[in-house]
Amino acid sequence: MLREIPSQTAGPYVHIGLLPSAAGIPFEPERDWGAMLGPGARGERIRIEGIVYDGTGSPVKDAVLELWQPDAAGRFPGRDPGADPAFKGFARVASDFATGLFAFETIKPGRVPTADGRLQAPHGTLLIFARGINIHLHTRIYFDDEAAANAEDPVLALVEQESRRRTLLARRGLRDGAVVYRFDVYLQGPNETVFFDA
Amino acid sequence: MENAPRAFRPRDRAWHPAAWFPDYKTSVYRSPRLPLVSLTATRSELTAPVFGHDLIRASDNDLLVNGRVDGDPIGPRIVLFGKVLDEEGRPVRNVLIELWQANAAGRYRHVNDSYLAPLDPNFWGVGRTLSEPDGSYRFRTIRPGPYPWRNRVNDWRPAHIHISLWGASLCQRLVSQIYFEGDPLLPLCPIYNSIPDPAARARLLAKLDMGESLPHDTLAWRFDIVLRGPRQTFFENKREGA
Numbered sequence: 423m424l425r426e427i428p429s430q431t432a433g434p435y436v437h438i439g440l441l442p443s444a445a446g447i448p449f450e451p452e453r454d455w456g457a458m459l460g461p462g463a464r465g466e467r468i469r470i471e472g473i474v475y476d477g478t479g480s481p482v483k484d485a486v487l488e489l490w491q492p493d494a495a496g497r498f499p500g501r502d503p504g505a506d507p508a509f510k511g512f513a514r515v516a517s518d519f520a521t522g523l524f525a526f527e528t529i530k531p532g533r534v535p536t537a538d539g540r541l542q543a544p545h546g547t548l549l550i551f552a553r554g555i556n557i558h559l560h561t562r563i564y565f566d567d568e569a570a571a572n573a574e575d576p577v578l579a580l581v582e583q584e585s586r587r588r589t590l591l592a593r594r595g596l597r598d599g600a601v602v603y604r605f606d607v608y609l610q611g612p613n614e615t616v617f618f619d620a
Numbered sequence: 621m622e623n624a625p626r627a628f629r630p631r632d633r634a635w636h637p638a639a640w641f642p643d644y645k646t647s648v649y650r651s652p653r654l655p656l657v658s659l660t661a662t663r664s665e666l667t668a669p670v671f672g673h674d675l676i677r678a679s680d681n682d683l684l685v686n687g688r689v690d691g692d693p694i695g696p697r698i699v700l701f702g703k704v705l706d707e708e709g710r711p712v713r714n715v716l717i718e719l720w721q722a723n724a725a726g727r728y729r730h731v732n733d734s735y736l737a738p739l740d741p742n743f744w745g746v747g748r749t750l751s752e753p754d755g756s757y758r759f760r761t762i763r764p765g766p767y768p769w770r771n772r773v774n775d776w777r778p779a780h781i782h783i784s785l786w787g788a789s790l791c792q793r794l795v796s797q798i799y800f801e802g803d804p805l806l807p808l809c810p811i812y813n814s815i816p817d818p819a820a821r822a823r824l825l826a827k828l829d830m831g832e833s834l835p836h837d838t839l840a841w842r843f844d845i846v847l848r849g850p851r852q853t854f855f856e857n858k859r860e861g862a
Contacts, residue, residue: 424707424846428820429636430797431644431811432782435728439720439782442746446731447687449746453675477649484732490669490790498663500670512669519732536662537626547664551795554646556637556814558795562664577659586654609650619631619656620665620791 429557436486436551437516444516456515458489458528460508465494465529468601470563470592473522474550477610481522484553488514489526489563491546496532517552530565536576543571543578545590550607560618563605566591581616589615625850627661628791629707637814644810645771665790671716673750680748683719683761687729687744694740695724695762699840700781700798701832703755707849711755715847716786719747719759726767726777735767757845760838766805778805778812785847792847800841801825 435445441456442449459467470489474482490512492498497505499512509529517524533541543564550559564572572578572591581587592603607615639651659665679686684693700719704712722728722745725737729744743762751757764779780797787793799806806812806821815821823846832840 424705424709424849425635425820425823426631426707426848427794427796427823427846428815429794430782430815430824431637431647432784432795433797434732435720435722435730436782436795438728438730438744438746439718439748439784442744445729445746447729447744447746449744453677455675477651477653482650490664490667492663498667501667502663510669534663537660542662542664545664547790549790549793552650554644554648554650556639556641556644556647556651556811557633558793559652560790577662580657580659610653614652614654616654617652617656619633619658620661 431553431556432486432551432558434484434553436484436553440486440514440551441516454514456513458510458513458526460510463493463509463529464506465509465532466601467527468530468603469525469527470546470603470605471523471525472605472607473524474517474552474607475609475611479611481517482552482609483517483519483522485517485524486514486551487517487524488512488549488551489528489546490549491528491531492534494529494532496534533571540576541571541574543568543575559609560620561607561615562590562618563592564590565594565603567594586616589613625789626666627851628789628848629851631848635817635820638816641810641814643772644814647814661791668786668788668790668792671714671750671786676748676750681757681759683743683745683747683759686747688742691742693723693743693762695765697760697838698763699758699760699832699834699838700826700843701756701758701840702842702844704751704757704785704845704847705755706847710849711751711753712787712847713751713753713755714788715751716784717749717751717757717845718784719761719781721745721761721764721781722767724762724765726765737765737767763800771810775810776805776808778803778809783845785845787847794847797824798826798843799824801827
């Protein structure tokens, strides 16, 4: 049996490889992996934004984040039959170099079953890469307006301390009539976000 | 449509660097302190984006060409090649491989890199490709230079190429760095040494391959990539209707 090669940090210049236009390289921006939505994607359009905070409470301004989520019916683009062809399901964004704010323009995901057939609450999977992060961090974004679904979600139930489950809930709000969810990530501290090993 | 296995061997976290490794100072305040929550992979983790050939151009794996303005980039010309395998030794195809690196002087083309070494007007240091049906991949580039970084007073990174891998499952996602066998800076590097097991560290060393080198043109370095492999599920209990 072979063994997986070990991880190393993505470092401060991760953008060159993963989001070349953010690094200032004149790579065609349309070939950056930023967009989740095609023009006709079905479902509720939402924005998810937030900041990754380090253990001193400072914004992490050099992170790259990846979101992978199903379409509005809970099907994964390119992997599940009948998935919405106008929806890509994947986007990669950078934290803003000045403020640390990141943002995804997407649609509210549908529910996905577990291996044993139970339904999970709507969620997306978020991966975080940055200088000082030796192996990427894996978390989930749930939605605070899905209380009933969240209450029966088998993965949220794995988090022993109920107070920690709240670190996985994006808070719904409105801005200029558009739905904006806030999802901050705390790498350390009293509000440390739940990270997964899958 | 390619689908990943139904289950993966657990990731051996002791084989990978610890999140908290104080010789690498930034990791001290960017490392979670609470245990990871273990979950059994669902479709959310067993699937992955499909990266189509439409987003890959022919020159994307040729870093000698893709940033060219009016000449060849400066530095030793190299081919970096190898195979993507899973833990069972089977080739993995259609893996998105993305590379980034400094130029021969150790300078990155990045708005945040202020090292005094010069930029190379003909070099971007970014590449991408998809692994072939037999798992093979190939890039052409220049050998990157070492460079100093702000950590301890006099820390230098060994020459390295960053690599990002997306297979058919999010469970296989991995970002790492490729080093060059024999580099005297390797034993001094806290990032390389954040990997606890010397056998694991050795897995990140590209090896000189004279057989693949082009005489009077380019040296070749071989680097084989192994991604997580499947766990056998023959005797797994399944619920009715699952």
